[in-house]
Amino acid sequence: MAELTRRYIVMQMASEGPFDIGDVDAPFVLKPWKDPAALQALRAYRDYCYAELAQELDQWIRAIASGPQLRGGVGARNEQAVAARQKPMAGAQAKPKAMAQRKTKVQRKTKAKALKHQKKKAKHRS
Secondary structure (H helix, E strand, O other): OOOOOOOOOOOOOOOOOOOOOOOOOOOOOOOOOOOHHHHHHHHHHHHHOOHHHHHHHHHHHHHHHHOOOOOOHHHHHHHHHHHHHHOOOHHHOHHHHHHHHHHHHHHHHHHHHHHHHHHHHHHHHO
16 A cells, blocks of 8 residues: 555553644544544545545455454444434434424415415505
8 A cells, every 4th residue: 555654653651641632743543443433534534535545545444344343442432322323212203293394384484475475466456
């Protein structure tokens, strides 16, 4: 892979430190083998980068997807969060119905205004 190269040596620190969001040279490390959110981020990055890098990232993504499912601490928490979001909520079915009712109310108001306007026009003509 000519485009996908190692550029940094990343080591785990003895203790956690604050992340400086203003440091323009600070790398942000994702572990797509261990974190489903990181894998999704890698897919999004692939979709927006130049073609040669996208092709190599696609090969890496396929290798991860076909490999063993490993989870780290954050990866396990992210996996649980994704699973919780995918469960249908109790009120989820009520929302589309409410939206449909709201649309019909708006449509009725619009239709009523149009009829009122037509009546005014007809009255002015006579």
